Amino acid sequence: MAVLSKIRQKSVLLIAVVGIALLAFVVGDLVRGGGVGKGSRNVGSINGVEINTQQFMQKVTQAEQSGQAVGAQANNMVWNNEVNSVLLGTEFEKIGLKIGKDQLVNVIKTNPNFANNPQFQNQLGKFDINKFNEFIVTMKKGGAEQWNSWLAYEKELEKFALEQMYFSMIRSGLNTTTAEAKNTYQVENSKATFDYVTVPYSSINDDQVKVTDAEIQTYLKKNEKQYKSEPTRDIEYVFVSSLPSEKDKAEVKENISELLKSSIVYNNETKKNDTVAGFKNTSNLKEFVNLNSDVKFDSLFYSKSDLPLEYQEELFNLQPGEVFGPYLFNDHYCLTRLVDKKPGEKVKAAHILISFAGSSSPMPGITRTKEEAKAKADELLKQALANPAQFGALAMENSEDPGSKNNAGEYDNIARGQMVKPFDEFVFSNAPGKIGVVETDFGYHVIKVLEKKDAIRLATIARKVEVSEATADQIYTTATKFEQDVATKDFEALAKQMNLPIQPSTTVRPFDEQLPLVGKQRSIVTWAFNKATKVGDIKKFDNADGHVIVKVKSANETGLLSIEEARATVAPILMNEKKAALIRPKMEGKTLAEVSAKTGATLTTATDVSRQNPLIINVGPEPKVVGNAFALKAGAQSSLIDGNKGVYIIQTKSVNLAPDLPSYNNYKTKTTTTIRGTAQSKVMEALKNNAKIEDHRMDVM
Numbered sequence: 001m002a003v004l005s006k007i008r009q010k011s012v013l014l015i016a017v018v019g020i021a022l023l024a025f026v027v028g029d030l031v032r033g034g035g036v037g038k039g040s041r042n043v044g045s046i047n048g049v050e051i052n053t054q055q056f057m058q059k060v061t062q063a064e065q066s067g068q069a070v071g072a073q074a075n076n077m078v079w080n081n082e083v084n085s086v087l088l089g090t091e092f093e094k095i096g097l098k099i100g101k102d103q104l105v106n107v108i109k110t111n112p113n114f115a116n117n118p119q120f121q122n123q124l125g126k127f128d129i130n131k132f133n134e135f136i137v138t139m140k141k142g143g144a145e146q147w148n149s150w151l152a153y154e155k156e157l158e159k160f161a162l163e164q165m166y167f168s169m170i171r172s173g174l175n176t177t178t179a180e181a182k183n184t185y186q187v188e189n190s191k192a193t194f195d196y197v198t199v200p201y202s203s204i205n206d207d208q209v210k211v212t213d214a215e216i217q218t219y220l221k222k223n224e225k226q227y228k229s230e231p232t233r234d235i236e237y238v239f240v241s242s243l244p245s246e247k248d249k250a251e252v253k254e255n256i257s258e259l260l261k262s263s264i265v266y267n268n269e270t271k272k273n274d275t276v277a278g279f280k281n282t283s284n285l286k287e288f289v290n291l292n293s294d295v296k297f298d299s300l301f302y303s304k305s306d307l308p309l310e311y312q313e314e315l316f317n318l319q320p321g322e323v324f325g326p327y328l329f330n331d332h333y334c335l336t337r338l339v340d341k342k343p344g345e346k347v348k349a350a351h352i353l354i355s356f357a358g359s360s361s362p363m364p365g366i367t368r369t370k371e372e373a374k375a376k377a378d379e380l381l382k383q384a385l386a387n388p389a390q391f392g393a394l395a396m397e398n399s400e401d402p403g404s405k406n407n408a409g410e411y412d413n414i415a416r417g418q419m420v421k422p423f424d425e426f427v428f429s430n431a432p433g434k435i436g437v438v439e440t441d442f443g444y445h446v447i448k449v450l451e452k453k454d455a456i457r458l459a460t461i462a463r464k465v466e467v468s469e470a471t472a473d474q475i476y477t478t479a480t481k482f483e484q485d486v487a488t489k490d491f492e493a494l495a496k497q498m499n500l501p502i503q504p505s506t507t508v509r510p511f512d513e514q515l516p517l518v519g520k521q522r523s524i525v526t527w528a529f530n531k532a533t534k535v536g537d538i539k540k541f542d543n544a545d546g547h548v549i550v551k552v553k554s555a556n557e558t559g560l561l562s563i564e565e566a567r568a569t570v571a572p573i574l575m576n577e578k579k580a581a582l583i584r585p586k587m588e589g590k591t592l593a594e595v596s597a598k599t600g601a602t603l604t605t606a607t608d609v610s611r612q613n614p615l616i617i618n619v620g621p622e623p624k625v626v627g628n629a630f631a632l633k634a635g636a637q638s639s640l641i642d643g644n645k646g647v648y649i650i651q652t653k654s655v656n657l658a659p660d661l662p663s664y665n666n667y668k669t670k671t672t673t674t675i676r677g678t679a680q681s682k683v684m685e686a687l688k689n690n691a692k693i694e695d696h697r698m699d700v701m
Helices: 002-008 020-031 053-065 071-095 101-110 129-141 144-172 178-189 213-222 246-258 285-292 309-316 370-386 388-398 421-429 469-485 491-497 522-529 563-586 592-599 623-631 665-677 679-689
Strands: 044-046 049-051 191-200 232-241 263-267 272-276 323-329 332-354 410-415 435-440 443-464 502-508 538-543 546-556 604-609 646-656 693-695
Touching (some): 044 071, 049 053, 049 071, 053 071, 071 522, 101 144, 129 144, 144 679, 178 665, 191 592, 232 522, 246 332, 246 443, 332 370, 370 388, 370 435, 370 443, 388 443, 421 435, 421 443, 469 491, 469 546, 522 546, 563 646, 592 646, 604 623, 623 646
Antiparallel strands (some): 044 049, 044 693, 232 502, 232 546, 332 410, 435 443
């Protein structure tokens, strides 16, 4: 069965954190020289402070090596960090913000890398400054390279601390006045009731109000702050995938089917022909599989639920020696023979882990003694025996195993030897329903055996269906023909004619990587933004999955969204404006009743609507309409209002202001918390908007 599992899963990535000393070395790599910059030109500047290409690329590489991000994502992350660092550094200098050694120690105390590391904790699990000082001495004695690495890391901590102090100062200066708190209270709790007549925009067909590219462009320019953008390219492309043909599949299927039969093989030693048994009759399954399969023989037992869902019944119900196949599974043709079937080879069990100080607990900060842990486990055992149906609830409330705690303590399909020995012996030697306590290196386990399952051992021959040379040649010919013909033909029409999947128009930015239909394609984006690439240029990109033929449709260097990208947002706005112009002349009348009679629209009442939640039932949010209702006196009628969903005329019936409160302190606190919560992002946005930022990354990398 592992054969099938290996086909399904190509790889598993395991990342281990090995200690704070290693972190210091990693940071050292961040600041040491010797980079991979492509030239002497800087990648950009922030308010005249230039960002060195070599150092920038070192940081990108470090971000990738540490698993923080990869490719363009890492590039953008480092660039944003550089921008923030320069802008904040300038602010620190302006106000003279610095950090002393005592403050830095406090930062280190609260840093999880130190505070949660046993290396720096006392017997009570608290940060021990003496142990930390011993660590500093060790680092210093480790030589110049190690010491400089630590100093570099210390600088990063200092920068982090300064940022926290800076934003704390700003947040502490933000407060809410009584008048502001009262206004917040009134906005939330005052209610308006009004009559309205509306003619929805949907009453006008879209084809009556076409929106042109020029109109979208004009709108973008009028509202440029809302639609800022870095340079973009609009591209279209087809994908000629490199997939095996039906003939390729048939050949693999035929070849693997031949393995079922006996074959005649010449024996060089006896100088005679030998008859070699086929897969169904061979007595040495392991040797036969390893000789003929792309995936090696596996001897483990698997329960029914472990098997591929699409072939679960056929595989699990085989008789010993019986063969199923050939069948296609994840690009492989397979033959599977049942080797053995055993009852009770897999177990489903639940447990409650109670750890103690000194055990290999997966949970940090455990301080109870071994005796206390045993007493707690015994008490939980009594509760479980008294009410076995509540075992799952007990596990979720008490277990210290994060891997099963939230799943009622359950582990399914446990194989022999999978768990630590005492746990393994208990679940395999007891019948379903048995509850008991065992001790392991992790602590005490209260265990309930839930189910015993039959399991089977399978021998599977798997042959990957790959693209043949003839098919690869045909695929390449198709891609090349499209590339040649599209130079003089319409891109989309030719793709349809050749029955090729097309991505008609995609907007990309300089550091994008993922493209619809074809996935990660950094080389395509780089080419599209190359200075030598012009609008209308076409190029074929070859990769392991096939061939992508790309055309640059347009280039946008305006600093605003491209028309294509803005269309989905802006076109409906402009369309509604045009529809409103057509609807307004129809809404004639001195009263709402007259407008209703003239348009055929129903006169409706909206009751107790607030400005905090300006929702009109059966219509949707209409803040402009609700705002007008609050502004009118009772009985007063509005002029026509262009809302979100249509054109309205309203008449306010009543505005009920919320009664004054004796104190608005709760609203002061709530409003202050809200504005302080957004302070950091707004400060950074303001600093960036007022900065001169030049980004040359595409020119030098």
